[in-house]
Amino acid sequence: MSEEPETLPELNKNPRHIAIIMDGNGRWAQQRHMPRAMGHQAGVKAVRSIVEYCAEANIEVLSLFAFSSENWRRPESEVSMLMNLFLSTLQSEVNKLHRNNIRLKFIGERKDFSEKLQAKITEGEIQTRDNSGLTLVIAANYGGRWDMSEAFKKIAAKIQSGEINEQEVDEALIGQHLSTADLPEPDLFIRTGGEQRVSNFLLWQLAYTELYFTPTLWPDFNRQSLEEAIGSFRTRQRRFGHTGEQILTKAVTL
Ligand code: FPP
Numbered sequence: 001m002s003e004e005p006e007t008l009p010e011l012n013k014n015p016r017h018i019a020i021i022m023d024g025n026g027r028w029a030q031q032r033h034m035p036r037a038m039g040h041q042a043g044v045k046a047v048r049s050i051v052e053y054c055a056e057a058n059i060e061v062l063s064l065f066a067f068s069s070e071n072w073r074r075p076e077s078e079v080s081m082l083m084n085l086f087l088s089t090l091q092s093e094v095n096k097l098h099r100n101n102i103r104l105k106f107i108g109e110r111k112d113f114s115e116k117l118q119a120k121i122t123e124g125e126i127q128t129r130d131n132s133g134l135t136l137v138i139a140a141n142y143g144g145r146w147d148m149s150e151a152f153k154k155i156a157a158k159i160q161s162g163e164i165n166e167q168e169v170d171e172a173l174i175g176q177h178l179s180t181a182d183l184p185e186p187d188l189f190i191r192t193g194g195e196q197r198v199s200n201f202l203l204w205q206l207a208y209t210e211l212y213f214t215p216t217l218w219p220d221f222n223r224q225s226l227e228e229a230i231g232s233f234r235t236r237q238r239r240f241g242h243t244g245e246q247i248l249t250k251a252v253t254l
Helices: 025-031 036-056 069-073 076-099 115-128 144-160 171-176 223-235 244-248
Strands: 017-021 061-068 103-107 135-142 188-191 210-213
Touching: 017 223, 025 036, 036 061, 036 076, 036 223, 061 069, 061 076, 069 076, 069 135, 076 115, 103 115, 135 144, 144 171, 188 223, 210 223
Parallel strands: 017 061, 017 188, 061 135, 103 135, 188 210
Antiparallel strands: none
């Protein structure tokens, strides 16, 4: 005879912040004997449907890794194709994002981009900055180690000027100097395309994030794929260092 468990495991709520590494555009195109550029274009379509889903599902933050600090190592033709794609996507999508109450935020070293792209990025951020719906974070020329180095530089400058003293440096203070200071930490990290790595994405911020890897290539990642990832997240018990029993008996509040 099977016994009913006394306490059912508590389901996670929906994630507040989802962070995604969108991998597999190139392979998606190669499988179809198409140039890699077509894979990136198909990737933009997938971005659109995932952004729509998150806005409808009241997810607070969606962070997308669009271009890493290491992606400059790709062939020049692919880098310039991606830059053109970012620019044309910004030109065609920002008004739509704004109409849907979505706030756009870029993280990463933007001064390496063309003046034109930098101007569009700033314009998009300013146009949407008061929107109260989904925050869409685009990580472009971003690296987690870069983010931390920038934070440490700012903190060091404050110590040097006497604004703070070194005893005040703690995890909260470091978090406040990262590019994501105004955002909750990611609850769910998704990487498509089969690799199981974090690849220098939000390194500090992923400390307690649930990780989800799928072989699905990014252009094929659709609403149903995201629902599956969220479903997996909801069945996991997040303990933040506590025991499972403490969580089930509500001995601690997280
Ligand atoms: C990884 O696939 C994808 C990228 C480096 C670029 C991601 C860009 C987009 C999805 C389009 C633009 C997005 C926005 C937000 C405007 P890969 O080329 O590494 O694929 P592979 O591993 O199969 O070669």
